[in-house]
Amino acid sequence: MTEAIENLVQFIYEPVKEDLDRVAEDLQGLTAQAGLPGDGLLTQAIGGGGKMVRPAVTLLAASFHDHDHKMTIRMGLAVELLHLATLIHDDSVDNSAMRRGRATIDSLFGRNVAVLLGDYVFATSATFVCDTGNVRVIRRFSETIMELASGELMEHFSAYNWQQSRDDYEKRIYNKTASLFCTAAESGAVLSGTSEATSQALNNYGYNLGMSFQIMDDVLDFQGTEEELGKPVGNDLLQGTVTLPVLLFMDRFPQEPVFRRLMDGSRDESDLRQVIAMVRDSTILDDAMQVAAEYRTSALAALSGLENNRARQSLEALTNYVTHRRS
């Protein structure tokens, strides 16, 4: 991270630092939990913790109303655990060896353990949401798990489908990524006891933040070098995943021979690598970042009616972090 980004992250987390530290402690506490077979399974899965963006959103979204912090800390923990469960299953589905600099459960213990541990972590996260006693939040959480799974299924079934529309792409990244950001934000708001209008505004913020987050992920996949990314440049496309830069490429270069070959069903790596090079050599990534910036604008607009407190400033700054991050 550059110093500027580091300062930005500090600024964002500052108003909820104490509560976020509790979420991190509770997460580490789970690794000492008895009852789960397979020594160190959860320790390996949880690792040093991630960036904790999602629980930070929950805690910041709760900061527009006096509330019971125990409840929102619990919700933040559930949100981060749910994210972790999806990573365990995603790594198993993608057969990934490394995540956050550590060996994945899949690579250490095999796919079967990854499937079952993922199930266990999904269910654990849902149990923590039950501690809030709020059926609306509990239901929204289960629906989010449905949407996450559905988004991953969409990705699987739309691989190498060059005819999919922008709508298909947007629906898919909502399910896969933005849904959990909506839930992270809305649940914090609802549990804080704030007004329905504020809860809806924060859900809307979460949606737009999540959409720009995933588009930036899709852009970053085309940038940098294999060494920086730890995976091949354009890895998504090499696996058949059609993201926004690819859709913009298809719009821009319909006369290119490689475009026609793809439409005729080509999955040749040489063709895919040619598309990756053309995306990198054009202004397509700038155009894609422009789309992310539009979601950023909508995220800021969603906050515009809320009290201009320190938490709101953090949520605003978070939209900058998401659209300017380099990893």
Add this chain to the structure above:
Amino acid sequence: MTEAIENLVQFIYEPVKEDLDRVAEDLQGLTAQAGLPGDGLLTQAIGGGGKMVRPAVTLLAASFHDHDHKMTIRMGLAVELLHLATLIHDDSVDNSAMRRGRATIDSLFGRNVAVLLGDYVFATSATFVCDTGNVRVIRRFSETIMELASGELMEHFSAYNWQQSRDDYEKRIYNKTASLFCTAAESGAVLSGTSEATSQALNNYGYNLGMSFQIMDDVLDFQGTEEELGKPVGNDLLQGTVTLPVLLFMDRFPQEPVFRRLMDGSRDESDLRQVIAMVRDSTILDDAMQVAAEYRTSALAALSGLENNRARQSLEALTNYVTHRRS
């Protein structure tokens, strides 16, 4: 099924037939649900439906108090869907090609789809439980998913461990099987609004029914022929899963050379096949069925304080079905 067994099943389901038909209809209705990619995925997974033992337990357990049938039908649907989700993941973990006479999701669409569809069905079942609005029942349901995953993990990590105790085995089959029977029974009771004592009695019944159900499963794995079973006789043991008949074998024949070879770490198929033959040629399966019969006695005892209505007679008859079934 023999005619006697068929009559028994009819007798058991008769008092809740109408509600159970609704559960089956709602289950089939899900296959028409829009929003899930992959044509016919749920249709294939749900198939013609199974024996519906678990939702029958929920509906019968609700029959000791006047109640809102919509609520218990919804709960029965959730319980059956949860069972289905575990089958989808189990088939993926075991790499099974067939289930209930149909090709599995794993064999038709690959393991990745099986993992993601299983997640989707788990979450769908949890969402249906939210329709009850009862946080106690919702939490118990999430805990059950944790226990199910935990039981499967125990099975994985205890494979080929010949030193495990009866306690280890009982804990494992509680997690893997009896936990969901407890939840099926207790949730029906709680949602019916009956007394706490009745709910606890029905949870206790579910526990003992579930334990005898799994022990009978473990016995059936050693009985019959490969043609009848659709898998090798003693398949569990061939995969390293140590069940009650194997534990009883180890107690009975500690002087056998094959016992010593196992203790020395042998996983030779010829040794495992010798154990299977010895289990079949001895009275060990009768002894294991005797243990199942003891759980059956405890299940009946759990019911003894309840009103002697038609539902109770069904629950009693169900313990007979479980301990006398042949598949």
